[in-house]
Amino acid sequence: MRAVVQRVKNAAVAVDGETVSKIDMGLLVLLGISTEDTEKDMDYIAEKCVNLRIFEDSEAVMNLSVKDVAGEILVVSQFTLYGDARKGRRPSYIRAASPDTARDLFERCVFLFCKKYEKIQIGKFQAEMQVSLINDGPVTILLDSKKEF
Secondary structure, eight states, X not given: OEEEEEEEEEEEEEETTEEEEEESSEEEEEEEOBTTOOHHHHHHHHHHHHHXXXXXXXXXXXXXXXXXXXXXXXXXXXXXGGOBOSSSSSOBOTTBOOHHHHHHHHHHHHHHHHHHOSOEEEOXXXXXXXXXXXXXXXXXXXEETTOOO
């Protein structure tokens, strides 16, 4: 499982011009699900995101988590995080989970996020979404449950 975690001042997801979810200060988590992901991978990503210390404390040191600052988390499914563009010009998505499998794992992963923290919003699975955000910092962290990078 992969995640792009962005510290944001705000973020929103729209589908067909209509806002389906939005948050104020917190984290936007773009979540990629692979064919190999298990409960262990989901727990790793949820735990990491909720406790990642990337918010500044009173001394301007990134020492606080989203929970510490009472922020929100917006989780958006993004299969393209498993796009492999090392060969050719069109990415291969062979490692991305199929839509049915990914939907189940995404929902289970969101459930784990919710067990760890209550301020969770989600995008619309398998929809053409427009994601808007104001990246704060900018701070962007890449996570991979298999620790491939």
